[in-house]
Amino acid sequence: MPPFDLPEGDPFGPHNLPYGVFSRPGTPERTVGVRLGDHVLDAGAAARALGSPHASLLTAPTLNPLLAAGRPTWSQVRAALRAWVTDPAHRPVVEPLLHPLSSVTLHLPFEVADYVDFYASEHHARNVGQIFRPDAADSLTPNWKHLPIGYHGRSGTVVVSGTDVVRPAGQRKGPADPAPVFGPSVRLDIEAEVGFVVGTPSPMGSPVVLGGFRDHVFGLCLLNDWSARDIQAWEYVPLGPFLGKSFATSVSAWIPPLEALDHARVAPPQRTHPLLPYLDDSAQEPAGYDLRISVAINGHVVSEPPFSTMYWTAAQQLAHMTVNGASLRTGDLYGSGTVSGPTERERGSLLELTWNGRDPLELPDGKRTFLEDGDVVTLSAWAPGPDGLRVSLGEVTGRIVAG
């Protein structure tokens, strides 16, 4: 039975309860909110009114104190929230603390510590390989099936959904150009990804094993790793992407905790190469997630990448990221890498969808190879929940504006 007046089957029902940070007009203070349908519960106010021992975690201006509290506390807070929004006895207290989404401002939900981006979709990696190295014997680099390739990105330019993205300027040089030229990127792209948010830190020198994923990771979000392909192509040999990515990374405003996705857990694809023990998940619980992503440009859906096809899981990425002894901090964020499925309509970037501009997309408002000023890109996703319900991951959206 849905709580209060929530419609039956709402994907933001009490089976979801994602966390965010909001403020209300006239009150600049930010505080923790929990989404219920098209409302935001002032979770801190509810905690105080109901005498919760966790009120201080829920009245903070970011999710970081809650993230740092660790899994036992996460479970207690989630259980309490479910009770508050489902028990009719709490209705008189809780209902006045539900604010329409349209009446609040949503903020970046957590302070990002380090941001790492992976490259975990085999379909994406093969597409990119075929586009940029058409003559190579194998479209994957030799290391691809042995480790989840990743690199550090810029945490200072992670922004919340709804933030405009200024078209970056930079150097580019085509193979036939005698010298690089400078100007606004002419190949601005999307990367549809899922982000994982670290709560519990780990000390330097102590790798997190595969089975430690749920102890350290709080929840997930949608992530658009905006990419300027022309800037990236000229700069990235030999030390990787830099300015082609660092201008902006957008994340969704709502962070569903891992528990909300428990019904979406699936086995990852069959491994084609033997894995070193620290990455071998054959004896682990299924660590993939069946998340159905949708990519829309100006409201027109252009792709539906299936996250279940990702070769490397978030647990493997975490184990790899720390196997050298690197520590984790509360607020660390890592992206899955572009999610692309096996078919043309499942590709998570315009680079792939247009095959590097060769096959423009036909949108209602004209052709697209890469993004144009004014374009609004929206990634959304849902996952199977309990009892046939859907769990919404919300959306991450951003509009391209001229520099």
Place this chain on the structure above:
Amino acid sequence: MPPFDLPEGDPFGPHNLPYGVFSRPGTPERTVGVRLGDHVLDAGAAARALGSPHASLLTAPTLNPLLAAGRPTWSQVRAALRAWVTDPAHRPVVEPLLHPLSSVTLHLPFEVADYVDFYASEHHARNVGQIFRPDAADSLTPNWKHLPIGYHGRSGTVVVSGTDVVRPAGQRKGPADPAPVFGPSVRLDIEAEVGFVVGTPSPMGSPVVLGGFRDHVFGLCLLNDWSARDIQAWEYVPLGPFLGKSFATSVSAWIPPLEALDHARVAPPQRTHPLLPYLDDSAQEPAGYDLRISVAINGHVVSEPPFSTMYWTAAQQLAHMTVNGASLRTGDLYGSGTVSGPTERERGSLLELTWNGRDPLELPDGKRTFLEDGDVVTLSAWAPGPDGLRVSLGEVTGRIVAG
């Protein structure tokens, strides 16, 4: 005249006054210290005792509030400090607030926001190119002379000088190996660098021009970008270094402000390629720095890399890092890249000094190709100051311990 009882010509005299963060035995509180000779001035206590309006900046547990205050405040604070440590009238107040270095614990002086590492020494880049691509027509990649190549590193594993470095484990695969193997790195290396510390932030979408360097950068430090060459070699194509670097980066405990290095400013090397306007520094003040670095293993000096030979300046690196609209945050740290001069004794990594292990170094305690457990690596540096004085950049040291 040196202040108080400081020896004539001390490289930590009132012409230097680097900032750090310290605590005293029995008092866990961290506070800002300023080094004077072999003593640390409790700058916050001095500020309070002398009625300074900047006391709150100097009693913080990190340098970040001071960094955020901006250049006019930085100048005022430095002028005040010089007066406090040179005017005999202040001696009765200041002298009791000078603690012997040996009696305090030094901490990471600032909270690192984003960490970026560059690759700005032409000699280093050419050495690396010749080692890894011996058959290439040019030892530099085609982009090298057009932009300062850089990438983001892990800010969560930046540690203060004196912190032990645990030998990282990871995957490696030699060209003849059928599959990667896992184990402790067998090619653990040094990278002798200089780090630049950002104070004043900048908003997204607003590049910092070359002339903005002194408005945004507070000071510098020594930086050892520890590198596991075997891990790096296997992982870095196509997205750059990741676990080969992310296990630890050490920085010196003392941050001289830029003003302390004003007498060390020199013109960078002659540019061999025309630069795009945002990087063209031909009409700017000289933006190189004459810093004389020394690299020692277990007390034995193995190299003296000259920072004045760096092709790309810190001002160019800052302009490049932000030209795509990326914002700066207080506490951003960027490394110069390995400093290597033109001669064999001026190389800033063991990779170069031993030519990838082919030519072992002869140390008093035996041969070295790469670092062994127990090795203590110390980078130190000085620069020309006013009136023939030297400005010390202190040192960054770290001992390798088994994982």
